[in-house]
Amino acid sequence: MPETKTDIVRPAITLKTESLSTDTDWSALVFGGAPNLSPEVNWPRGDDRVPLHFFAQFDLSDLPTTFRQKEHLFEMPTRPNGGTVFVFLPLTEDGLIAGKPPVFLFHAGDTRELPLRQPPADTPELNEFAQIVDLASISPCKKMLKRRKMIAETCLTHFDVNPLLLNMRRVLSPDEMYEHERAYADELAAYGIKIDVPLPRPDAAREALFDKMPRLMAKHVEKGHFQWSWEYIFEVSRRIVLNLYDMPIREIERQVERGNDSPRYFRFIERKIGKRRQQADVMFNTRSSLWHWLFFRDFYTPPFNLGIDHAALRWMRYAKMQRDRPLTEEVKEAFVSFISSIDREEAFDEIADLSAFFIVSNNRFTGWDVRMKVQDVFYELAEDRKDMHPDRPIAYGVNFGRDEALPPQLFGFGHLMQHAAEKHLDKVLLLQCEADCGLDFRQVSGILQFWIDADDLANARFDNIITTLECT
Incomplete structure (x- = not known):
C-alpha cells in the first residue's frame, strides 16, 4: 500500500496509562519514577545548578512507524530506529511557567540492562508549591513523580482550525466562511475524521x-x-x-x-x-x-x-x-x-x-x-x-469545547490552545502533555508542547527543542 501524503491530517501516537507501579522492571514508555540512565551521563541541572526532575523516557524502537486508516497508509516522522529519549523538567515552584528550559537526552544503546538511577541527593522536593505538578502523583520520597507505565496507540489528527482560513478570516464573508468550513469537513471525512460543521448564518x-x-x-x-x-x-x-x-x-x-x-x-x-x-x-x-x-x-x-x-x-x-x-x-x-x-x-x-x-x-x-x-x-x-433555537449551540461564557483532558501525544498536529500549534506547523510535535502524565494543568488550563525540526529528529539531535506552555 503506497503512503498517503496530505497536509490536512497527520498520524500521531497517544499514550495511555497501563499501570502505576513501584517495580523496577524495564519499560519502553514511562512517565515518572527513576530513569534507566547510564551512570556515565551527568544528571541534567538547570542554570542555577539545581538538579532537574526526571519526567519521561521513550524507547524509540517500541513506537509504531506507520498507521493505517481506511485505504490510507501514513508514515510517522522519520526518527532513529532505536535508542531512548530521556526528558527532564524544572518542576519545582514555577520552573516551567517562568521559562526555565527542559533537557532532552538521547542514549543510542539498549537501556534494558541499565539499572534505575536515583536522583541526586540535592534534588529539591516536590510539594504544593510546584505549580503544574499533580500532588497525587508525587512519590513518597518527594524527589520524583510516581512511576507510570504507558502503552502506545496510533490515531489520525487534524488541525483544530481550518488551515486554509488562518489568514483569510478577516476578508471572508460569513457565507464564504461557511462554505470553506463545509469543504474542509468533507476533506477530513475522506480520511475517516468527522468534525462538526458550523451552522450557516441565520436569516x-x-x-x-x-x-x-x-x-x-x-x-x-x-x-x-x-x-x-x-x-x-x-x-x-x-x-x-x-x-x-x-x-x-x-x-x-x-x-x-x-x-x-x-x-x-x-x-x-x-x-x-x-x-x-x-x-x-x-x-x-x-x-x-x-x-x-x-x-x-x-x-x-x-x-x-x-x-x-x-x-x-x-x-x-x-x-x-x-x-x-x-x-x-x-x-x-x-x-x-x-x-x-x-x-x-x-x-x-x-x-x-x-x-x-x-x-x-x-x-x-x-x-x-x-x-x-x-x-x-x-x-x-x-x-x-x-x-x-434547538439546532444552535450556546457557545457563550467560558467554554473551550472539551469535557476531557488530552492524553500525552507524540507526533501529529498539536492542540491549538493559543498560537503555538499554528506557529510551529513546520516542526514535528515531539511530545504534548496535558494530563495522565504526573502533571496537572487545571489551575492554569494549559498545555505543554515540545517541538523539533524534522532533520534534528531524524539525526537524533535533541539539544534544540522548542518548548511552549500555553494557557487559555
Missing part, C-alpha cells in the same frame, strides 16, 4: 436592520439565539424587568394584563424597599449606623430605572396582544431602538431616571449597570430557551 443576521443592532443583541442574532418572534420579544422584555427589579412573576403578569398604572407601580416599589429595609434593620439591629446604610444601599436596594421598566412592560403587553402575527419592519426597528437606548456608550455613567424614594438619598443606578443586567438577559435566554 435574522442578513437583514439590513442587523447593522443597527447593539453588540449585546447582535451577537445572539449571529448565533441564531435571538428569534424575530413575539414570543422572544415577550421573554426579553419580561426578563429585563425581572433582572432590574427582581419582581415576582405574578406581579409582572398582573401589570401586563391590566396595563401599567404609575401610582400602583410606585406603591409596589415602596413596599419592596420597605421590606428590604426591615431585613437590614434586623441584620444590624440598628437604624443609624454607617454600616447599616452602606449595606442597605449596596445590597438591599433593588436597581431602579423607571424608563426602561415602563418600556419593557409596554413591549410585554404589545407582544402578548400580537401573539402569532408577523413582525413588521417598523416593529423590529422600534424594538432595536429600545435595546439600543440601553446600550448607548454615552449612557454608561449617566444616572438612571429615578431620583429617590426618600429612603436612601442616593438610590441611583448607572447606565453601565443597566446595560450589564440586560446583557445577562440575552445570555440567560440563549441557555434557557433552547426550544427556540
Whole structure:
C-alpha cells in the first residue's frame, strides 16, 4: 500500500496509562519514577545548578512507524530506529511557567540492562508549591513523580482550525466562511475524521436592520439565539424587568394584563424597599449606623430605572396582544431602538431616571449597570430557551469545547490552545502533555508542547527543542 501524503491530517501516537507501579522492571514508555540512565551521563541541572526532575523516557524502537486508516497508509516522522529519549523538567515552584528550559537526552544503546538511577541527593522536593505538578502523583520520597507505565496507540489528527482560513478570516464573508468550513469537513471525512460543521448564518443576521443592532443583541442574532418572534420579544422584555427589579412573576403578569398604572407601580416599589429595609434593620439591629446604610444601599436596594421598566412592560403587553402575527419592519426597528437606548456608550455613567424614594438619598443606578443586567438577559435566554433555537449551540461564557483532558501525544498536529500549534506547523510535535502524565494543568488550563525540526529528529539531535506552555 503506497503512503498517503496530505497536509490536512497527520498520524500521531497517544499514550495511555497501563499501570502505576513501584517495580523496577524495564519499560519502553514511562512517565515518572527513576530513569534507566547510564551512570556515565551527568544528571541534567538547570542554570542555577539545581538538579532537574526526571519526567519521561521513550524507547524509540517500541513506537509504531506507520498507521493505517481506511485505504490510507501514513508514515510517522522519520526518527532513529532505536535508542531512548530521556526528558527532564524544572518542576519545582514555577520552573516551567517562568521559562526555565527542559533537557532532552538521547542514549543510542539498549537501556534494558541499565539499572534505575536515583536522583541526586540535592534534588529539591516536590510539594504544593510546584505549580503544574499533580500532588497525587508525587512519590513518597518527594524527589520524583510516581512511576507510570504507558502503552502506545496510533490515531489520525487534524488541525483544530481550518488551515486554509488562518489568514483569510478577516476578508471572508460569513457565507464564504461557511462554505470553506463545509469543504474542509468533507476533506477530513475522506480520511475517516468527522468534525462538526458550523451552522450557516441565520436569516435574522442578513437583514439590513442587523447593522443597527447593539453588540449585546447582535451577537445572539449571529448565533441564531435571538428569534424575530413575539414570543422572544415577550421573554426579553419580561426578563429585563425581572433582572432590574427582581419582581415576582405574578406581579409582572398582573401589570401586563391590566396595563401599567404609575401610582400602583410606585406603591409596589415602596413596599419592596420597605421590606428590604426591615431585613437590614434586623441584620444590624440598628437604624443609624454607617454600616447599616452602606449595606442597605449596596445590597438591599433593588436597581431602579423607571424608563426602561415602563418600556419593557409596554413591549410585554404589545407582544402578548400580537401573539402569532408577523413582525413588521417598523416593529423590529422600534424594538432595536429600545435595546439600543440601553446600550448607548454615552449612557454608561449617566444616572438612571429615578431620583429617590426618600429612603436612601442616593438610590441611583448607572447606565453601565443597566446595560450589564440586560446583557445577562440575552445570555440567560440563549441557555434557557433552547426550544427556540434547538439546532444552535450556546457557545457563550467560558467554554473551550472539551469535557476531557488530552492524553500525552507524540507526533501529529498539536492542540491549538493559543498560537503555538499554528506557529510551529513546520516542526514535528515531539511530545504534548496535558494530563495522565504526573502533571496537572487545571489551575492554569494549559498545555505543554515540545517541538523539533524534522532533520534534528531524524539525526537524533535533541539539544534544540522548542518548548511552549500555553494557557487559555
